[in-house]
Amino acid sequence: MSHETLWAPWRLGYVQGSVSELPCEPLAWRTHACHSCFLCRAASAPEHAQALGVVDSSPLGLVVLNRFPYSNGHVLVAPVDHLSTLEDLSDEVLLDLQKELVRWCAILKKVLGAEGFNIGLNLGTVSGAGVPGHLHWHIVPRWSGDVNFMPSIAGTRVLPQSLATLWESLTEARCESHPSSKNPSSLWAKG
Numbered sequence: 001m002s003h004e005t006l007w008a009p010w011r012l013g014y015v016q017g018s019v020s021e022l023p024c025e026p027l028a029w030r031t032h033a034c035h036s037c038f039l040c041r042a043a044s045a046p047e048h049a050q051a052l053g054v055v056d057s058s059p060l061g062l063v064v065l066n067r068f069p070y071s072n073g074h075v076l077v078a079p080v081d082h083l084s085t086l087e088d089l090s091d092e093v094l095l096d097l098q099k100e101l102v103r104w105c106a107i108l109k110k111v112l113g114a115e116g117f118n119i120g121l122n123l124g125t126v127s128g129a130g131v132p133g134h135l136h137w138h139i140v141p142r143w144s145g146d147v148n149f150m151p152s153i154a155g156t157r158v159l160p161q162s163l164a165t166l167w168e169s170l171t172e173a174r175c176e177s178h179p180s181s182k183n184p185s186s187l188w189a190k191g
């Protein structure tokens with residue numbers, strides 16, 4: 001079997017954790033939060049939900065837009081706590097995160113017309129984890145024909161929607177599926 005190399009230099013800032021680019025300092029960091037981790041920052045700053053791309057949250061988990069998406073609608077599902085291994089997760093957190101995966105596949109199907117998904121978890125730096133200290137599942141929506149001539153010939157992926165408009169349509173859809181909440185921060189509980 002032959003393998004091709006994916007050249008993705010835009011991921012360097014992400015892998016190196018250039019979280020300092022984010023201007024959104026939380027009013028109060030969560031207990032045990034890692035201040036250089038963008039997921040801890042997102043979990044600690046409901047007041048900056050939109051700027052940090054947070055589209056959903058619960059007392060145990062959060063869903064964030066990937067700032068460097070592999071496809072339109074690429075989101076990350078993570079525990080609110082800075083935990084690095086599966087063994088660190090309580091049964092309650094595991095269940096909550098799996099429910100978020102199920103719910104967000106449904107939302108992405110409805111809002112973006114996704115026809116399938118790649119769902120994955122990179123455990124540890126050697127596996128390709130960009131933020132190895134904070135577990136997160138990737139949900140990458142897929143469409144038939146999404147690997148078309150552009151990636152093949154031009155080495156370019158076409159992302160048809162900005163993160164800002166994507167955030168708006170996804171949070172709107174999330175509110176519809178969760179009528180009690182008006183925005184991501186209203187689901188939040190500081191830990």
Ligand SMILES: [Zn+2]
Binds near residue numbers: 033034039040081
């Ligand atoms: Zn973290």
